[in-house]
Amino acid sequence: MAGRHDEAPRHARRLRGHGVARAVGLAVTAVLLFGTTAVAALGQRLQANLTTVDVSALVGPAPAASSSAVPGTPDQPGDPGAGRAMNILVIGSDQRDGENAAIGGADSTMASDTTIVVHLAADRSRVELVSIPRDSLVDIPSCTARNGRTTKPTPHAMINKAFDLGWEAGGDTASAIACTWRTVQSATGLTIDHAVAVDFVGFQAMVGAVGGVRICIPRELDDPKYTGLHLEPGWTVLDGSTALQFARARHGNIGNGDGTDLARLGNQQRLVAAIVDQVLSANVLANPAKLAAFLSAATASLTVDAGLSLSGLTGLVWGLRSVGPGDITLMTIPTAPAPENANRLVWSPEAAAVWANLSADRPVVQSDGTLSPAPGATSSSPPRSPSAPAPSSPSAAAGSSLSSPTTPVPARTRQAGAEPFTPADVTAVCG
Numbered sequence: 001m002a003g004r005h006d007e008a009p010r011h012a013r014r015l016r017g018h019g020v021a022r023a024v025g026l027a028v029t030a031v032l033l034f035g036t037t038a039v040a041a042l043g044q045r046l047q048a049n050l051t052t053v054d055v056s057a058l059v060g061p062a063p064a065a066s067s068s069a070v071p072g073t074p075d076q077p078g079d080p081g082a083g084r085a086m087n088i089l090v091i092g093s094d095q096r097d098g099e100n101a102a103i104g105g106a107d108s109t110m111a112s113d114t115t116i117v118v119h120l121a122a123d124r125s126r127v128e129l130v131s132i133p134r135d136s137l138v139d140i141p142s143c144t145a146r147n148g149r150t151t152k153p154t155p156h157a158m159i160n161k162a163f164d165l166g167w168e169a170g171g172d173t174a175s176a177i178a179c180t181w182r183t184v185q186s187a188t189g190l191t192i193d194h195a196v197a198v199d200f201v202g203f204q205a206m207v208g209a210v211g212g213v214r215i216c217i218p219r220e221l222d223d224p225k226y227t228g229l230h231l232e233p234g235w236t237v238l239d240g241s242t243a244l245q246f247a248r249a250r251h252g253n254i255g256n257g258d259g260t261d262l263a264r265l266g267n268q269q270r271l272v273a274a275i276v277d278q279v280l281s282a283n284v285l286a287n288p289a290k291l292a293a294f295l296s297a298a299t300a301s302l303t304v305d306a307g308l309s310l311s312g313l314t315g316l317v318w319g320l321r322s323v324g325p326g327d328i329t330l331m332t333i334p335t336a337p338a339p340e341n342a343n344r345l346v347w348s349p350e351a352a353a354v355w356a357n358l359s360a361d362r363p364v365v366q367s368d369g370t371l372s373p374a375p376g377a378t379s380s381s382p383p384r385s386p387s388a389p390a391p392s393s394p395s396a397a398a399g400s401s402l403s404s405p406t407t408p409v410p411a412r413t414r415q416a417g418a419e420p421f422t423p424a425d426v427t428a429v430c431g
Contacts, residue, residue, distance in 0.1 A: 047310040049299035051173075054306040055195065058144050058178035062191040063359075078315025080308070081193060083122060085361040086316070088308075089195040090116040091163065091180055112163035112180055113248075114268065117190065119358045124319040126327040128364050130354060131269065131417075133261040134160040135345045137338055138187040143179035145170025151179065158344065159183060173197070173303060188355040194308040202301015203247075204240030207275070209293040210284050212237040215246075215274045216430040223252030235430050238271075247271050261345075262332065266417020269330040273423040276328070324424075329365050331420035353377070365420045369412075 092114035115132040140154040140162045149169045154161065159180075166179030177195050185192050207213055214237050223229040229245040229252070238246060247268050255263025284290050299310070334348035353374040357364045360375045413429055414421040421427055 043310065046295055046299040049296060049302075050310060051303040052306045052309075053172075053174035053177060053303060055174050055178040055181065056305070056307065058146065058174065059181045059185070059192070060144075062185055063189045078311055079124075079319040080312040080315060081120070082315075082319065085122040085358075086120045086193045087190050087358065088118040088120070089181055089184055089192045090114070090118055091177060091195060091197045092199075112160045112176075115159060115180065115184065117184065117188070117192075117358070119361075119364075120316065120320065122361050125323065126329070126363065127320065127323060128329045128358065129269070129272070129331070130358070130364070131265045131330075131332045132159055132184070133265060133332065133335060133345050134158060135261050135343065136333070136335065137344050137346055138183060140165065140179070140183045141186045143169065143175070143182055145175035145178075146172055147175075159187070177303075177305070188358075190355060190359055195305045196308070197303040199301050199303075200244060202297055204244055205297035206240075206294060206301065207238065207243045208240040209297045210275075210278050210290060212239050213243055213271065213274045213278050214238075215270065216428040218428040218430060221246075221249070221252070221254065223249040223254055226251045229254075233430070243271060262335070262417050264417075265332050266415065269332075269421070270416045270427050273328075273330060273421075273427070276423055277325075326422050326424040328422055329363075329420050330416070330422070331364070332417050334371070369414065369420060369425075371420070 091112050113134060115134065117130045117132070119128040119130070121127070136159045137156050138159050140151075140157050140159075142153045143151045143162070143166050145151075145166060147170050151165045151169050154165065162180045162183040163176045166176035167173075169175055169179075177197060181192050181195055184190070214235060216235055217231045217233050219233050221229055221231040223245070227245040227249045229242070229249045231242070231246070248264070249267070250261060250264040254267070278284065279294065284294065304313075331354075333354060334350040335345040336348050338344035338346045350371055353371060354364050356374045357372050362372065362375060364372055366372050411426045413426045416427045
């Protein structure tokens with residue numbers, strides 16, 4: 001069933017957003033909580049909310065899949081990629097016109113603001129979200145727009161420029177998404193299976209629909225000039241507008257305040273983890289009205305490629321139903337300052353191992369929380385395995401009682417944005 005429209009004219013409301021697609025995708029599973037009749041009615045409304053764009057003819061050939069990828073089992077109902085790993089590209093743009101003018105102020109550019117590769121393991125036992133800083137310098141290949149125009153290759157350019165080049169060539173969303181898709185495939189060697197874009201207005205509505213997002217703010221945050229963000233330290237519940245400020249802020253005292261992207265990506269990743277926790281809480285899942293409002297806001301904010309329908313999204317999420325917080329890794333691709341410009345980034349040598357492991361469908365993080373070496377390289381620590389359930393048998397319980405008492409070791413606080421973490425990890429400490 002097609003979405004409500006499959007192309008946006010040049011003057012239409014454009015795409016903006018941040019990395020909330022993980023929370024959106026997981027929440028779709030909760031449709032199963034409704035009765036059969038309600039599911040059908042809600043499903044029709046949610047499908048009509050989705051905007052689809054056909055980019056299949058624009059993205060070009062994908063890199064060859066790794067022969068060492070671990071096969072899955074094709075038994076997930078409705079999963080469009082059952083039995084194989086899948087990479088979904090999440091894109092948001094920094095465009096702030098139309099409905100978003102009041103949110104972000106006037107801006108004439110169309111460069112993407114957020115780029116995340118979401119990797120789903122073939123056996124659906126884990127999920128990895130790898131953020132690519134917008135300041136990353138990559139080679140942007142020639143892109144073809146829907147109107148037939150082609151762009152020139154742009155070497156050593158910020159990765160967010162790809163979205164703008166596609167938009168300027170075609171004047172449409174499909175061309176912009178396709179150019180980003182081609183660029184990420186070319187730069188990483190990954191096969192991208194689908195793309196999702198999220199907008200500012202929809203993001204705010206999603207957060208509002210679940211009653212806000214509770215998150216720890218370890219120190220006072222201020223970005224008065226650009227986003228208006230001001231947060232006092234401590235546990236706080238972010239409403240939609242404040243959550244958006246938190247996700248966008250990169251000036252003031254955010255990080256070192258120089259406007260670079262790494263500190264902001266850490267905040268975005270912490271926010272994604274908090275939204276996942278909030279959406280999957282009983283407070284939302286057991287409240288049909290709140291859940292329906294969230295799903296409606298989520299789907300209305302999404303633009304997806306034509307190959308990913310609502311039923312496909314639901315199938316993907318159903319396949320991930322056993323994934324726990326410890327099986328979801330959030331990280332930023334390793335970078336270093338560009339030699340010619342300290343405000344730009346180049347990928348560190350470790351980045352190649354991250355992309356190679358994703359291509360081979362191997363965990364990117366080891367059990368000690370450090371990055372896994374490239375496939376075939378030696379490692380001093382095993383890859384991180386999916387979370388195991390706590391022992392429940394009498395023998396297991398008895399065995400644990402014979403162990404010598406130990407002093408609890410405080411959980412290590414991981415620095416979001418600078419190192420990998422899971423929603424089960426501690427990323428900030430509040431009293």
